[in-house]
């Protein structure tokens with residue numbers, strides 16, 4: 001039993017974590033499935049109990065509800081009926097509402113059955129969210145109060161005292177209000193957590209200044225590209241681009257202007273490269289460019305045009321005009337070579353471009 005419970009909790013926790021990545025509707029459907037399984041087991045045993053005390057109609061109703069709840073669980077678990085996942089929560093609610101109406105009508109065991117309607121508000125909000133939950137609870141309220149207060153108890157198969165009926169409805173409404181407030185708070189927290197998660201994920205992969213990918217961000221793309229290359233056997237090229245004499249810009253105009261130059265260069269670079277290329281700020285005033293499915297000769301031509309593009313687009317700010325040049329090192333990589341090795345070689349080519357007087361593009365050759 002303990003093992004079963006632990007497994008269930010772990011499964012539930014895993015799905016709650018997963019849910020942060022998904023739509024809230026999925027979370028609600030998941031809850032419905034979870035509730036469906038538990039509810040189905042409980043109503044099945046309650047049905048058996050009703051059978052043993054010869055309350056046959058109650059037993060039949062409970063068996064039907066148990067079947068509906070189990071259906072809701074299986075729909076959610078099934079990968080074949082994925083498009084019906086959303087439906088599972090409506091099926092579970094249909095089972096619960098039908099049971100509530102039946103219990104009000106019949107009174108259940110010793111007229112205590114209607115007390116079960118107290119679970120309806122919280123379950124409904126959990127499955128449908130605030131807006132739909134309010135509507136569904138409203139519908140149930142109208143149906144149940146009509147049944148309870150219909151003249152001469154014509155819609156009831158049993159009789160309740162007036163005090164019991166009014167208190168039942170008051171309790172129901174109080175639970176609706178409390179569950180509604182709880183649902184609103186839960187929804188707010190969920191949305192906050194989701195947006196924080198997205199924000200931190202973004203921060204972890206993008207550079208705050210230039211808004212380009214950072215080292216971590218491009219590493220992910222490089223890994224993906226590496227897998228792809230293994231399948232297709234294509235070559236790619238990696239280039240390292242470094243702003244020339246950036247320290248001079250900082251020293252002459254200050255760090256603030258230096259930052260603006262970095263942003264400007266990033267924008268120009270992003271405009272010059274192809275849509276399939278990935279650009280990242282590798283650190284300081286150095287950028288890394290991945291040119292997928294591009295051999296060295298093609299990359300040389302492309303990067304020469306990128307270098308020219310930056311050279312021809314000076315940074316202008318007020319009466320300041322700064323001409324920027326880039327030194328570029330590149331290296332072609334084949335599927336069997338690790339990207340980190342290729343980056344090392346393109347760095348060597350960059351060093352050579354700097355030594356050659358800057359503002360130039362160099363491809364890697366082993367004799368460097």
Ligand SMILES: Nc1nc2c(ncn2[C@@H]2O[C@H](COP(=O)(O)OP(=O)(O)OP(=O)(O)O)[C@@H](O)[C@H]2O)c(=O)[nH]1
Nearest residue numbers: 242243244245246247248250255258259284285354
């Ligand atoms: N404003 C600003 N400066 C930065 C940033 N990151 C690094 N730097 C500066 O960039 C400069 C890089 O200097 P160096 O490594 O000597 O390179 P360089 O002056 O470009 O010289 P070469 O690369 O040899 O052409 C240093 O002064 C760093 O402080 C940043 O985010 N903002």
